Amino acid sequence: MTTEVDIPPNRQPEERPKKSRLYMVLVLVVVVLVIAGLFTLTQRRSQYDALAKETEKLAVPTVAVIHPTVEPAQEDLVLPSTLQAYVESPIYARTTGYVKKWYHDIGSRVRQGDLLADIDTPEVDQQLAQARAELNTAQANEKLSQITATRYQDLIRTDGVSKQEVDNAVGDYAAKSAGAQSAQANVRRIEQLDSFKHIYAPFSGVITRRNVDIGNLINAGNGGATQELFYLAQADPIRVYISVPEV
Numbered sequence: 001m002t003t004e005v006d007i008p009p010n011r012q013p014e015e016r017p018k019k020s021r022l023y024m025v026l027v028l029v030v031v032v033l034v035i036a037g038l039f040t041l042t043q044r045r046s047q048y049d050a051l052a053k054e055t056e057k058l059a060v061p062t063v064a065v066i067h068p069t070v071e072p073a074q075e076d077l078v079l080p081s082t083l084q085a086y087v088e089s090p091i092y093a094r095t096t097g098y099v100k101k102w103y104h105d106i107g108s109r110v111r112q113g114d115l116l117a118d119i120d121t122p123e124v125d126q127q128l129a130q131a132r133a134e135l136n137t138a139q140a141n142e143k144l145s146q147i148t149a150t151r152y153q154d155l156i157r158t159d160g161v162s163k164q165e166v167d168n169a170v171g172d173y174a175a176k177s178a179g180a181q182s183a184q185a186n187v188r189r190i191e192q193l194d195s196f197k198h199i200y201a202p203f204s205g206v207i208t209r210r211n212v213d214i215g216n217l218i219n220a221g222n223g224g225a226t227q228e229l230f231y232l233a234q235a236d237p238i239r240v241y242i243s244v245p246e247v
Contacts, residue, residue: 081242085233087203092228093218094196097121104230106210110201116230117199119218124197128190135183142180145173196220205234 102117104110152169155161209231212218218229 079242079244081240084239084241085205085235086237086239087205087234088208089202089232090228091116091199091202091230091232092221093119093199094220095119095121095124095193095218096220097124097197097218099212099214099216099218099229100197101214102210102212104207104210106207108207109205110207110232111204112201114201115198116201116207117212119197119199121194121197124190124194128187128194131183131187131190135180135187138176138180138183142173142176145169145176149173199229201232203232203234205232207231208233 097119100118100120104114104116110116149166149169149172152161152166156163156166207230209228211227211231212229218227
């Protein structure tokens with residue numbers, strides 16, 4: 001038994017366009033997927049190539065090259081130093097008295113032998129006068145003893161005096177002569193001490209300190225209550241002291 005169904009002619013055209021649109025959509029989706037896959041592959045390929053180049057670049061060691069040059073033989077070394085005068089000396093008085101006058105102040109340049117100051121020494125002057133008087137007395141006694149000894153030596157020839165008296169006279173003359181020499185030495189000592197009233201520069205240099213003024217009492221020497229009158233420094237040449245490390 002055969003049954004025939006009749007399809008209306010107007011329904012076939014409607015189904016064909018639907019199939020065509022579905023096919024086109026599928027094809028478009030496939031094309032998009034293919035293009036996206038190709039783009040992704042291309043991008044990854046580029047990344048892989050860049051990574052390979054970077055890895056190859058980093059694999060090569062990088063070193064710094066220095067070309068040696070000849071250095072000068074002299075090496076500069078900066079070190080602290082201390083400058084000091086070649087000769088430095090405090091100047092003290094050798095006699096006791098009062099400062100009468102000073103002639104050079106701080107910063108003055110002096111030469112060896114220049115007069116720096118004068119000291120008034122009344123006690124030394126009196127000692128010198130006394131010593132000279134004692135010298136005159138000793139010389140007078142010596143002369144009298146000499147005359148007596150000579151006279152006794154002449155008288156013994158005529159037996160006018162005894163031998164003992166002659167020996168006493170000669171011995172007295174020798175003692176008086178020694179006393180006169182001692183008095184002469186004492187006068188020279190005090191004269192030398194009196195000459196110390198004039199303070200002279202022991203060497204050429206610069207006065208760096210002056211510690212006295214007119215009328216100050218000065219004691220002899222450099223101990224006890226004494227004080228230095230001047231401080232003299234010879235600055236030409238000059239000493240340089242440098243602390244150099246052991247290395």
